[in-house]
Amino acid sequence: MEITAAPMPDTRHVAHHFDDAEQQFVAAELGMWVFLATEVLFFGGVFCGYAIYRFKYAAEFIAGSHRLDVWLGTVNTAVLLTSSLTMALAVHAAQTSRRGALVRNLLLTLLLGAAFLGVKGYEYHHKFEERLVPGRNFRFVAHSAHVPESLQPAKEEKVDPRQVELFFSLYFAMTGLHALHMIIGIGVLAVLIVAAGRGAFSGGYFTPIEMTGLYWHFVDIVWVFLFPLLYLIR
Amino acid sequence: MSFHIVPRSTYFKVFAALVLLLVVTVLAAKVPLGVFNTPIALSIGLVKATLIVLYFMHVRYSPPLVRVFAAGGFLWLAIMFALTFSDVLTRH
Amino acid sequence: MTVQGFAHRNYLNADYRFRSWLWTTDHKRIAILYMISITMFFFVGGAAAVLFRLELMTPRGDLTIAETYNRLFTLHGVIMVFFFLIPSIPAVLGNFLLPMMIGARDLAFPRLNLASWYIFMLGGVMAVGAIIAGGADTGWTFYTPYSSTYTNTNVILMALGVFVAGFSSILTGLNFIVTIHTMRAPGLTWFRLPLFVWAHYATSLIMVLGTPVIAITLLLVVLERGLGIPIFDPKMGGDPLLFQHLFWFYSHPAVYIMILPSMGVISEIVACFARNRVFGYKFIAFSSLAIAVIGFLVWGHHMFVSGQSVYAGMVFSFMSMLVAVPSAIKVFNWTATLHKGAVSLETPMLYALGFIGLFTLGGLTGLFLATLAIDVHVHDTYFVVAHFHYIMVGGAVMGYLGGIHFWWPKMTGRMYPEWWGRLSAGIIFIGFNLTFFPQFVLGYLGMPRRVHEYVEEFQVLNVMSSAGASILGVGYLIPLAYLIWSLRYGPLASANPWGATGLEWQTESPPTTFNFDKTPVVREEAYHYDTGLTEASHSHVL
Numbered sequence: 001m002e003i004t005a006a007p008m009p010d011t012r013h014v015a016h017h018f019d020d021a022e023q024q025f026v027a028a029e030l031g032m033w034v035f036l037a038t039e040v041l042f043f044g045g046v047f048c049g050y051a052i053y054r055f056k057y058a059a060e061f062i063a064g065s066h067r068l069d070v071w072l073g074t075v076n077t078a079v080l081l082t083s084s085l086t087m088a089l090a091v092h093a094a095q096t097s098r099r100g101a102l103v104r105n106l107l108l109t110l111l112l113g114a115a116f117l118g119v120k121g122y123e124y125h126h127k128f129e130e131r132l133v134p135g136r137n138f139r140f141v142a143h144s145a146h147v148p149e150s151l152q153p154a155k156e157e158k159v160d161p162r163q164v165e166l167f168f169s170l171y172f173a174m175t176g177l178h179a180l181h182m183i184i185g186i187g188v189l190a191v192l193i194v195a196a197g198r199g200a201f202s203g204g205y206f207t208p209i210e211m212t213g214l215y216w217h218f219v220d221i222v223w224v225f226l227f228p229l230l231y232l233i234r
Numbered sequence: 235m236s237f238h239i240v241p242r243s244t245y246f247k248v249f250a251a252l253v254l255l256l257v258v259t260v261l262a263a264k265v266p267l268g269v270f271n272t273p274i275a276l277s278i279g280l281v282k283a284t285l286i287v288l289y290f291m292h293v294r295y296s297p298p299l300v301r302v303f304a305a306g307g308f309l310w311l312a313i314m315f316a317l318t319f320s321d322v323l324t325r326h
Numbered sequence: 327m328t329v330q331g332f333a334h335r336n337y338l339n340a341d342y343r344f345r346s347w348l349w350t351t352d353h354k355r356i357a358i359l360y361m362i363s364i365t366m367f368f369f370v371g372g373a374a375a376v377l378f379r380l381e382l383m384t385p386r387g388d389l390t391i392a393e394t395y396n397r398l399f400t401l402h403g404v405i406m407v408f409f410f411l412i413p414s415i416p417a418v419l420g421n422f423l424l425p426m427m428i429g430a431r432d433l434a435f436p437r438l439n440l441a442s443w444y445i446f447m448l449g450g451v452m453a454v455g456a457i458i459a460g461g462a463d464t465g466w467t468f469y470t471p472y473s474s475t476y477t478n479t480n481v482i483l484m485a486l487g488v489f490v491a492g493f494s495s496i497l498t499g500l501n502f503i504v505t506i507h508t509m510r511a512p513g514l515t516w517f518r519l520p521l522f523v524w525a526h527y528a529t530s531l532i533m534v535l536g537t538p539v540i541a542i543t544l545l546l547v548v549l550e551r552g553l554g555i556p557i558f559d560p561k562m563g564g565d566p567l568l569f570q571h572l573f574w575f576y577s578h579p580a581v582y583i584m585i586l587p588s589m590g591v592i593s594e595i596v597a598c599f600a601r602n603r604v605f606g607y608k609f610i611a612f613s614s615l616a617i618a619v620i621g622f623l624v625w626g627h628h629m630f631v632s633g634q635s636v637y638a639g640m641v642f643s644f645m646s647m648l649v650a651v652p653s654a655i656k657v658f659n660w661t662a663t664l665h666k667g668a669v670s671l672e673t674p675m676l677y678a679l680g681f682i683g684l685f686t687l688g689g690l691t692g693l694f695l696a697t698l699a700i701d702v703h704v705h706d707t708y709f710v711v712a713h714f715h716y717i718m719v720g721g722a723v724m725g726y727l728g729g730i731h732f733w734w735p736k737m738t739g740r741m742y743p744e745w746w747g748r749l750s751a752g753i754i755f756i757g758f759n760l761t762f763f764p765q766f767v768l769g770y771l772g773m774p775r776r777v778h779e780y781v782e783e784f785q786v787l788n789v790m791s792s793a794g795a796s797i798l799g800v801g802y803l804i805p806l807a808y809l810i811w812s813l814r815y816g817p818l819a820s821a822n823p824w825g826a827t828g829l830e831w832q833t834e835s836p837p838t839t840f841n842f843d844k845t846p847v848v849r850e851e852a853y854h855y856d857t858g859l860t861e862a863s864h865s866h867v868l
């Protein structure tokens with residue numbers, strides 16, 4: 001199964017206040033997980049709001065969800081899962097000191113992340129055109145021409161448009177926060193790619209790659225829950 | 235410094251499982267199961283998240299302390315949901 | 327009096343340039359940066375209190391109109407809670423002492439530590455900017471839909487300031503948790519840690535698990551207010567109680583962010599000046615963790631009259647009673663430590679004893695408020711105001727001042743003037759009680775909080791409270807003066823002026839940049855005092 005590797009640690013990166021590279025790595029890993037725990041609760045606050053409103057306004061949330069494009073959502077989920085794979089492969093490449101594979105996988109991860117944001121931007125644009133962005137311009141029309149007849153539940157005209165607006169508030173808040181995390185991740189990846197190209201990482205020192213990986217996978221997990229909650233309500 | 239290198243084949247297997255679960259969740263949403271649709275979708279999401287945490291994020295190979303904090307965030311989230319809903323579900 | 331220099335190289339004289347402070351990653355220097363910053367915020371928040379206590383001298387609105395008054399108490403609450411109390415002990419004393427207490431050269435992430443100070447200052451500048459631009463009038467609680475839809479004041483900037491400052495708190499907590507787990511000196515097992523460290527560990531858990539929730543909550547308020555997207559607005563079907571749940575999910579535990587570190591300080595001081603091992607070490611250690619965990623299960627006691635379901639109210643009421651148990655355990659154990667000890671009453675000890683008394687009173691009145699039926703009677707009255715000031719000022723601030731005096735020789739290498747220290751500790755104790763005890767009575771008689779006018783029957787008690795506030799203000803200014811004075815004229819302090827145990831006392835005063843010449847090895851339990859030993863207590867001046 002797994003292999004235990006023990007290459008020579010790269011001691012140039014050990015800060016003065018740590019005893020050795022091992023202690024430094026353990027601290028970084030723990031610190032990252034503590035940070036991710038805060039992220040769980042950060043996103044958790046909106047998820048809690050979503051749960052309450054979904055519970056109260058089930059019909060409106062279904063009507064709102066029908067205005068989202070399931071296929072674009074599915075494709076984007078696949079894109080993000082693939083980016084997690086390339087990120088994991090990047091960590092593997094760093095651990096085994098293969099610089100070319102590391103740069104390639106990091107670059108792929110970045111590009112897939114950018115593709116995700118592109119699709120997201122396209123979806124946002126569409127929602128804007130359909131006047132489904134909450135605020136003054138918001139207008140929800142039951143049995144809208146944008147939605148194929150087969151997908152529309154019969155009772156859509158009984159739906160209160162104000163709570164459909166609530167759904168879209170949460171949709172934009174949640175996906176927007178998620179996208180912001182993606183943008184930060186892409187920025188970090190760009191820095192790592194440059195550093196990796198210069199040969200900064202090896203089996204003796206790959207802490208930044210591993211930590212960025214943890215962050216990236218976490219952002220992926222958020223989407224894994226956002227996708228069914230926003231796109232797949234029937 | 236010693237650490238575990240997860241073989242690439244494991245990553246590919248996990249990825250295949252994730253894509254499979256994605257297909258399942260999209261198809262399951264198309265089947266009208268009434269109140270069961272959401273629990274099914276969330277359960278699949280949970281399985282996917284667990285796979286990512288255990289293998290991509292190496293928690294399976296991590297020290298116990300990391301597992302405690304990985305679980306801790308979700309536990310606290312459960313507290314938030316449980317006590318908030320103790321109000322929402324019983325409010326008139 | 328002659329000015330003497332320090333014989334040894336230390337963290338203060340290592341580099342005198344201004345930028346050596348602004349770019350420092352030394353946890354001790356960052357602690358000093360925090361101390362200066364929060365002292366400024368303390369006096370900003372205090373100035374607002376002076377103004378509204380002045381207004382409350384008379385039943386009519388003579389000094390301010392209602393709108394100004396609302397902005398004053400909002401300013402006071404936001405600044406004191408988020409920019410003084412939350413960072414006070416953790417960011418100053420915790421930053422300075424935690425690495426030394428565990429025998430480390432620094433925190434695990436020194437640059438993150440510096441970043442947290444800059445983030446804190448950015449948040450502070452935003453909040454002060456919001457105040458200068460006219461302030462906000464929502465109270466520190468930012469309740470929706472008033473904050474998100476109706477008020478015309480600077481809620482966005484104020485809330486964003488708190489949002490930003492929250493991240494500094496998260497980073498501090500994260501740093502402490504990782505440091506305590508990974509950087510303890512050889513031999514320093516968990517049950518040999520000073521209780522100060524246990525208290526900070528528990529505090530850090532709350533910072534890390536609670537703060538992100540208020541961050542997202544305030545962000546949603548900002549989104550709703552700034553972009554006009556409905557989230558909490560009841561007109562759109564939104565749930566204002568959702569805001570309150572999320573807000574108090576953090577803000578009740580936040581009280582423990584203020585009080586737990588104070589409890590850690592008290593454990594150190596009581597052990598030292600009672601010359602005694604802390605009675606029930608493990609009980610105090612675990613009660614800190616218990617408070618941190620149970621503290622997350624009680625937030626609904628702020629919502630008894632909000633429209634929250636009665637069932638939930640009962641659950642939260644019961645849980646709130648439970649959290650009193652670990653708090654009481656601590657008080658009993660400190661008392662037992664005093665009982666068997668050889669007590670001497672230096673300034674830090676006066677603050678510690680003040681803490682124990684005032685915290686007990688604050689805690690017991692908390693039980694009144696946790697009782698559903700009584701809270702319906704006193705909700706939103708001065709009874710609540712008095713209660714949480716007994717905890718947050720009588721508890722947290724007394725602990726902070728006690729800690730500052732106790733470790734002042736370590737931090738600055740100078741002794742403060744003992745006579746002045748005792749005097750001001752006494753003045754603060756008297757001024758505090760005169761300010762806030764009448765408020766219990768006022769509240770019980772039904773005077774609502776957050777109003778600038780009141781019926782004439784309440785005037786005597788209000789004048790007493792305002793008189794007490796002026797005494798309290800003097801009590802705070804005296805230490806400010808003599809502590810600054812001592813930086814130059816105070817007698818040089820020895821490495822261990824109190825004869826205290828703990829690794830921080832085994833290095834010079836002030837410590838060198840890397841704290842220890844070589845990593846200490848710990849071979850004994852914490853608080854290795856020989857009962858009744860007092861020889862060191864009067865030889866603290868070099």
Ligand SMILES: [Cu+2]
Pocket residue numbers: 577578581624625627628
């Ligand atoms: Cu509370």
